[in-house]
Amino acid sequence: MPSIAKLLLIVLTVAVGFFAGDLLKLLQGQTPVSLDDYCLVSTEPCTQQSVTVKANKSTSQPLVPTLVQVDWPDARSDKLVVSMQGYEMDMGNVLFTLERTATGQFSGQIILPVCTTDAMTWYGTISDGDTSINTSIRMER
Structure with a gap:
């Protein structure tokens, strides 16, 4: 040849x-996937299906905890599961748990892994086991 x-x-x-x-x-x-269908987690509250999601910062950083708070009035569980995957590149699924607080809200930390690009969007769901909402988080170095 x-x-x-x-x-x-x-x-x-x-x-x-x-x-x-x-x-x-x-x-x-x-x-x-159209990110327009996803509730962007930031310092501004985002509401989808009467569930409100908010974070302590607008943009997450790799390996730096982002505090996420969720107000889910009719949640059927004491824990919410956050499942996310990369939009721009496939880095697998990451799972996080948000615990119910004394005020009835859910709270927890999300620590996203490092990727080779300077910025990336993670998208997925927050679920109480019965119902899910679509959510996304913007990550930048």
């Missing part, structure tokens, strides 16, 4: 591998 053909085959293999996740989602008919 000529050298140029080998080089083209290597480039094609790398390109297919790089876009494999996107190609698989396209073939499975999954639509891209």
